[in-house]
Structure formats: C-alpha cells, structure tokens
Amino acid sequence: AQTVTQSQPEMSVQEAETVTLSCTYDTSESDYYLFWYKQPPSRQMILVIRQEAYKQQNATENRFSVNFQKAAKSFSLKISDSQLGDAAMYFCAYYMEYGNKLVFGAGTILRVKS
Amino acid sequence: DTGVSQNPRHKITKRGQNVTFRCDPISEHNRLYWYRQTLGQGPEFLTYFQNEAQLEKSRLLSDRFSAERPKGSFSTLEIQRTEQGDSAMYLCASSLFGEQYFGPGTRLTVT
Numbered sequence: 001a002q003t004v005t006q007s008q009p010e011m012s013v014q015e016a017e018t019v020t021l022s023c024t025y026d027t028s029e030s031d032y033y034l035f036w037y038k039q040p041p042s043r044q045m046i047l048v049i050r051q052e053a054y055k056q057q058n059a060t061e062n063r064f065s066v067n068f069q070k071a072a073k074s075f076s077l078k079i080s081d082s083q084l085g086d087a088a089m090y091f092c093a094y095y096m097e098y099g100n101k102l103v104f105g106a107g108t109i110l111r112v113k114s
Numbered sequence: 115d116t117g118v119s120q121n122p123r124h125k126i127t128k129r130g131q132n133v134t135f136r137c138d139p140i141s142e143h144n145r146l147y148w149y150r151q152t153l154g155q156g157p158e159f160l161t162y163f164q165n166e167a168q169l170e171k172s173r174l175l176s177d178r179f180s181a182e183r184p185k186g187s188f189s190t191l192e193i194q195r196t197e198q199g200d201s202a203m204y205l206c207a208s209s210l211f212g213e214q215y216f217g218p219g220t221r222l223t224v225t
Contacts, residue, residue: 004156033212033213035213037216043218044216044217044218044219045157045205045207045216046216047213047214047215050212050213091156091157093156095212095213095214100147100159100162100169100170101147101159101162101170101172102147102149102157102159102207102214103159104156104157104158105156106154106155106156107154107155107156
C-alpha cells in the first residue's frame with residue numbers, strides 16, 4: 001500500500017523568507033501524481049501544485065516550487081517570499097494513475113512570522 | 115460559484131441519531147470522493163463514485179455508513195446510529211482527471 005510521510009509536524013518562517021516542507025512517499029508504481037494541498041484554519045483545502053511522475057522537470061506555480069526526486073521518492077515544497085496568507089496546514093498527497101483516491105500525509109503546520 | 119459545495123457545514127447530533135450530508139460536485143466532474151478528516155490529521159479516503167457507480171469503499175466505511183450518487187450528480191453520505199467516534203470533518207471532492215477539488219466540508223459533532 002502507498003504511504004506518504006511528512007516528517008515536520010510544524011515549521012516557522014519569517015515573512016519574505018523561503019521555507020521548504022518535506023515529503024516522502026512509498027510506492028511500487030511508476031505512473032502517479034503528487035500534490036501539495038493547503039488548508040487554512042477553518043477553510044477548505046486548496047490545490048497548490050501538482051507533479052506528474054513521468055515529468056523530470058520540477059513543477060512551479062508562482063512562489064511555489066517542488067523538488068521531485070523520483071528515485072529517492074521525495075517531493076518537497078519550497079515557498080519563496082513567504083506571506084502571512086501562506087500560514088496554513090500543508091498536506092502532501094499521492095494519487096496513482098488509474099487509482100481511485102488520494103493518499104495524504106499527516107500534514108505540516110506552517111506559521112509565518114511578521 | 116462553480117466549486118464543490120457541501121451542506122450542512124456543521125451538524126451537531128446526539129449519539130444514536132442518523133445524519134445525512136450532501137455534496138454537489140463541480141458540474142462537469144464525473145468522479146466524486148468522500149473523505150474523513152479528524153483534527154490535526156490528513157484526510158482519509160471513504161468512498162469513490164464514477165458517475166452513479168460506487169466503485170470503491172474503504173474499510174473505514176462501516177455498515178452504518180452509506181453513500182449514494184443518484185443520476186451521477188450530487189451525492190449523499192448517511193451515517194446511521196451515530197457514535198462519538200464519528201465526530202470528524204467529512205470532505206467531498208470531485209475531479210475529471212488527476213487533481214481533486216475539495217468542498218468546505220461538513221463538521222460533525224456527536225454528543
């Protein structure tokens with residue numbers, strides 16, 4: 001069974017600085033997707049960024065980028081120029097091609113200090 | 115608003131009562147998912163529909179839980195004889211390919 005591990009329960013970053021959230025996963029599949037979702041307090045889950053496993057190029061969405069290391073089964077999220085609105089719980093999630101569900105990690109709480 | 119909607123947003127019920135939640139997916143999405151999220155944890159998969167067919171159910175979905183998606187549009191999740199352990203956020207998501215879009219969730223409190 002696929003598993004997703006987020007080893008950092010909580011992270012803090014100063015406003016305008018850069019922070020990296022870690023994620024590792026376990027799978028025997030070769031075709032899959034990886035996602036980072038953001039869940040602000042008492043608000044709904046928002047998709048931040050996606051990565052297809054067959055793509056070698058790391059995905060980037062504005063201030064958000066990933067470092068995808070397929071062989072190491074690692075998928076970290078880098079947030080540049082952190083803003084107060086980035087404060088949230090961040091979940092790493094795995095989706096198998098032709099699969100039926102997302103498998104989530106336990107999440108990392110990101111606090112942004114002004 | 116064309117996102118995923120869920121009703122009610124909050125539900126407080128007494129142990130032993132039945133509750134039903136509704137999810138309206140994004141209109142062109144043929145896949146619909148239910149997840150359960152407890153405080154401080156990631157969502158856990160409950161069940162999945164493709165159009166009106168329920169194709170997978172988690173072992174988390176006990177006999178007291180039932181989900182339907184008549185006509186492949188909205189979906190309902192019913193919990194019979196609620197227990198305190200059912201207290202959680204119930205999330206609905208829909209998709210067409212790959213990424214899933216989530217609704218705001220229904221927070222269930224069983225007293």
